[in-house]
Amino acid sequence: MLVTTTSTLEGYQVTEYVGVVSGETILGANVVRDFMASLTDFFGGRSGTYEGKLAEAREIALQxxxxxxxxxxxxxxxxxxxxxxxxxxxxxxxxxGTAVRINK
Known part of the structure; x- marks a missing residue:
């Protein structure tokens, strides 16, 4: 399935607007991860743990x-x-996003 943030798909024609679709996810955080992320924030740098959780949440919601x-x-x-x-x-x-049917 094609997914885009734009309102058009180059090379394709939208033939029908099916409707608005959504996906939601909620992920919990734990005390150890929060503590480690706070150390990373304090000393500087990127929090790989939280970046991983953001990526996981995004992928689940998109799926x-x-x-x-x-x-x-x-x-x-x-x-x-x-x-x-x-x-x-x-x-x-x-x-x-908006679910659509397309023709090439």
């Missing part, structure tokens, strides 16, 4: 969004937006 689009009969998702939030120590990622 769920694509699955919802497939169930609706779409070939692609355009205009994808990713939002990240923290809620009480939990990391949330929401992927939203």
């Amino acid at each position: 769920e969004m694509q699955e919802q689009a497939r169930r609706k009969g779409a070939d692609a998702v355009i205009g994808v937006d990713l939002d990240f939030e923290t809620i009480g120590g939990m990391l949330m990622c929401i992927a939203t």
